Each structure stands twice: as C-alpha cells, then as structure tokens.
Amino acid sequence: MTTSNPSVDDVRRWRRHLADERANSRVFHDLAARRHGEERDILNALAEAEERHAQHWVTLLGDHAEPAPRVTLGHRVHAWLARRFGLLFVLSLLQRSKAGNPYARDADASSSMVADEAVHEEVLRALAARGRLHLSGNFRAAVFGANDGLVSNLALVMGMAAAVDSSSIVLTAGMAGLLAGALSMAAGEYISVRSARELLAASQxxxxxxxxxxxxxxxxxxxxxxxxxxxxxxxxxxxxxxxxxxxxxxxxxxxxxxxxAVMTDADEQDAVLNPWGAAMASFGFFAGGAVIPVLPYLAGLTGYAALLTALVLVGVALLLTGAVVGVLSGASPLARGLRQLLIGYGAAAATYLLGLAFGASGLG
Incomplete structure (x- = not known):
C-alpha cells in the first residue's frame, strides 16, 4: 500500500474513490429516509460501510483530502433519482455500479474493503429482487404492450408504405393496426390474468x-x-x-x-393483478407505442420523409424502453436498448421488403 510520497496519479485515484464513497453514502441515507423497518436498517448499514471506506481514503490522502473532491455526474444522477424515483430504479443502478468492484484491482484498498464491495453488490441485488417480484406483473404488461405497439405498427406502416403510393392509405392502415392491436392486447391480458386467478381459486x-x-x-x-x-x-x-x-x-x-393451499411464485405474481387493470394497461401502452409510427403521417408528412421520421421516432422509443428494462434488471442499458432496436428494425425491414415484393407501385 502506498502511504508516503504519493504520486499525482495516486492522489487523483484516491480522491476519486473518496468522492465515490461519500456520494454512495449520501444516496443510501436518502433511500433509507424514505423506507422503514428492515429495509431502512439495511440501507443505513450500507451508508455506514461507505463512510468507513471514505475514511480509509481520507487517511491515505492526508492534506490532499482537502478541498473535498467533486462528485461525478453519475453520482449526482443517482442522488437525484434517489430523491424522486422508486427504490427499485436506484437500487438497480447502484447494483450495476458495484458489479465492477474497482477495489479488486487496487493495491491501496484493504482486503476488507474488497470483500465489502463484493457483498454490497449481493445486498443490493437482494433488495432489488423484492421490488422486481412486486413489479414483474404490471411491468411485464407495460413493456410488452409498448414494445408490441412500436414494433408491430412500425412493421405495418413500413410494409404498407412500400406496397402503396398513398399516404392516406398508410395512415388508415396504421390507425387500424393501432386499434386492432390494442384491443387484442387488452383482451389477451384480461383472459390471461383472469384465467390465472381462476386456476388459483380452484387450488384453494x-x-x-x-x-x-x-x-x-x-x-x-x-x-x-x-x-x-x-x-x-x-x-x-x-x-x-x-x-x-x-x-x-x-x-x-x-x-x-x-x-x-397450493400457490406457486408465479401464481402469487399473477394473482395480485386485477384483470381489468391489466387489460387497460396493455391497451394504453400498446396504443401509446403504436401511435408513434403514424405520428409523421398525422402531421402531414408523406413518402420517404414520413417513413424516415417514423423510423427515427420509433428507434428512440425502442432505445429508451430497452434501456429502462436494462436498468431495472441490473443489465447494461445500452445493450438492452440496442437489442430492442435491432429486433424492431429487423421486423420493419422484413415487412418493407415484402411490401416491395408484392406491392403495385411502391412509395409515392
């Protein structure tokens, strides 16, 4: 461990660690203030551990610990989210930030700090798992609905735009796809949840x-x-x-x-949903996603301008929904966003090619 005559790089690295630990401690305290019972105690204990780690870097830095290092933009975002959004969202971000365990490759960190960081990731994973279990049913309906609306209606619009030369026909097809898909999603979700509740009741x-x-x-x-x-x-x-x-x-x-009674974990998750609530959520999220590809046509754009605008709008929406799924699942937001984008664009490209193959005159 470097304890005397630290280099400029050492001081810079230690100050960065100090800023990270202090920022994490504040975030954990902010989260704890909004919780109660066991969760509050756990979050406060995590904050105290971060403060111990911060003191380690203060000791190494000595006079170099002042002035206090500036908090990074990422930690500012975490703190802002901790005060304004749900626990699961912030815990998922923190879980991902702990996954790299920077102390594992830092000779100036104590062995107990390396172990602490590894265990903290598991503590955050366990806390986030509680929220994911409660979220999974409604979140599934919302994400599936929105993504189905985005992808299916973009594919429909692309296929129709390649097959006909009338923007009004494309718009009509897009609106019909929105309504038909939203109703189908709502009906399917209602039947699914209602059936799950009936199967559960039959096991009592x-x-x-x-x-x-x-x-x-x-x-x-x-x-x-x-x-x-x-x-x-x-x-x-x-x-x-x-x-x-x-x-x-x-x-x-x-x-x-x-x-x-007989009740499995899957039953518990489905049983907490209300069939009508799940149906309305699926309808709303599907319609919200499906309206995006037709927005350019509603705004009066035609031809390639409308099609390219729809592609850009849907692409942004797919990246955002994929990133949210990635954050909440503790995975890479960028990787999940790109996955959603490639799947959506792949479906749209396939229907566009079919439209060109079977259409009469192509784009007008």
Whole structure:
C-alpha cells in the first residue's frame, strides 16, 4: 500500500474513490429516509460501510483530502433519482455500479474493503429482487404492450408504405393496426390474468373441508394424505396431521393453516393483478407505442420523409424502453436498448421488403 510520497496519479485515484464513497453514502441515507423497518436498517448499514471506506481514503490522502473532491455526474444522477424515483430504479443502478468492484484491482484498498464491495453488490441485488417480484406483473404488461405497439405498427406502416403510393392509405392502415392491436392486447391480458386467478381459486381448500376435520379418525388420519398431496414428505405430513388433529380433539381448535393451499411464485405474481387493470394497461401502452409510427403521417408528412421520421421516432422509443428494462434488471442499458432496436428494425425491414415484393407501385 502506498502511504508516503504519493504520486499525482495516486492522489487523483484516491480522491476519486473518496468522492465515490461519500456520494454512495449520501444516496443510501436518502433511500433509507424514505423506507422503514428492515429495509431502512439495511440501507443505513450500507451508508455506514461507505463512510468507513471514505475514511480509509481520507487517511491515505492526508492534506490532499482537502478541498473535498467533486462528485461525478453519475453520482449526482443517482442522488437525484434517489430523491424522486422508486427504490427499485436506484437500487438497480447502484447494483450495476458495484458489479465492477474497482477495489479488486487496487493495491491501496484493504482486503476488507474488497470483500465489502463484493457483498454490497449481493445486498443490493437482494433488495432489488423484492421490488422486481412486486413489479414483474404490471411491468411485464407495460413493456410488452409498448414494445408490441412500436414494433408491430412500425412493421405495418413500413410494409404498407412500400406496397402503396398513398399516404392516406398508410395512415388508415396504421390507425387500424393501432386499434386492432390494442384491443387484442387488452383482451389477451384480461383472459390471461383472469384465467390465472381462476386456476388459483380452484387450488384453494373448499369451505367444508375445515369443518369436517373434527370427524376424522385419529387412527387413520386422512389429513396426512392432504399434506402429502400438497408436497410434504410422508414423515413431515404425518407429524403435522397428528398435531392438527390433536389440537382439534383435545382443545376444540382448528388452526388457520390446517388445510394448506397450493400457490406457486408465479401464481402469487399473477394473482395480485386485477384483470381489468391489466387489460387497460396493455391497451394504453400498446396504443401509446403504436401511435408513434403514424405520428409523421398525422402531421402531414408523406413518402420517404414520413417513413424516415417514423423510423427515427420509433428507434428512440425502442432505445429508451430497452434501456429502462436494462436498468431495472441490473443489465447494461445500452445493450438492452440496442437489442430492442435491432429486433424492431429487423421486423420493419422484413415487412418493407415484402411490401416491395408484392406491392403495385411502391412509395409515392
């Protein structure tokens, strides 16, 4: 570890680490102030760890620690988001920032700091996972709806523009695609969520089962079969059933969990959605995405000018939606954005070529 006569590069690097640690500590404190219970305690503990790391760099820097180093633009963005947006968004950004663990290659960082940074990434991943579980259902409907609207209607507009020479026909086709697609998405999402809720309801114990437990024979104990059918091993099922029937026969009490329900993680996620809410969200997000390719035609543009404008607008929208998915999933926003862009443009190019192949006169 360098402790005396540090070079200019050493001082610059240490000051950058100091700025990062202080900025992270402020972000964690800002997030903790908006939470409660266990999450608040965890976030405050992370902030305290960052302060310990900051003190390490202050000690190394000595007089070079002043004036306080300026916070980077990235940390300013994190702090701003922490005060204005949801916990998941900020945690996902912080999780990604910890993934590189810059201390792993820095001889001036202590071994405990290297370990801390690696563990902090996992703590952030675990905290973000809670939010992702609650977000997944509605977020899925929103992202799928918006991206389907963008890609399908851009492809439709491209194909029609290549096949006919009338901008009014392209606009009509685009609006028809918007309405038909939005209604189809809404209907599909409603049926999907409603079916999931009905399947979940079919797995719940009947009302009469709990009342019938008092009449079971202690020597045969049919309740054991229920537990085994629900996934318990035979020994555990036998012990649990005997305990439940013992409470019923000896004390006249029926535990609330005497007859367990069947519910998987997927069921829990789908069950929290309201079918009508999911349908309206899908309709709105699909329509919002599908209207973008037809905006140039609504504005009066025609021919290649309208088509190129639609491509640019949809490209920007695909990059943004892909980047948001990347941030929330802890992946690279740029990589996810480019993936969305390539898929969307690939579909549009395919339909454009088909339009040229089967159209009568091409662009007008």
């Amino acid at each position: 114990p009947s009302h009469g089962t709990k009342d019938a437990l008092g009449g079971l024979d202690l020597n045969t104990n049919e309740l054991e079969l229920v537990y085994r059918a629900r996934g318990m091993d035979p020994d555990h099922a036998r012990t649990r059933a005997a305990d439940v029937l013992g409470q019923i026969h000896l004390r006249g009490l029926t535990p609330d969990d005497a007859v367990p």
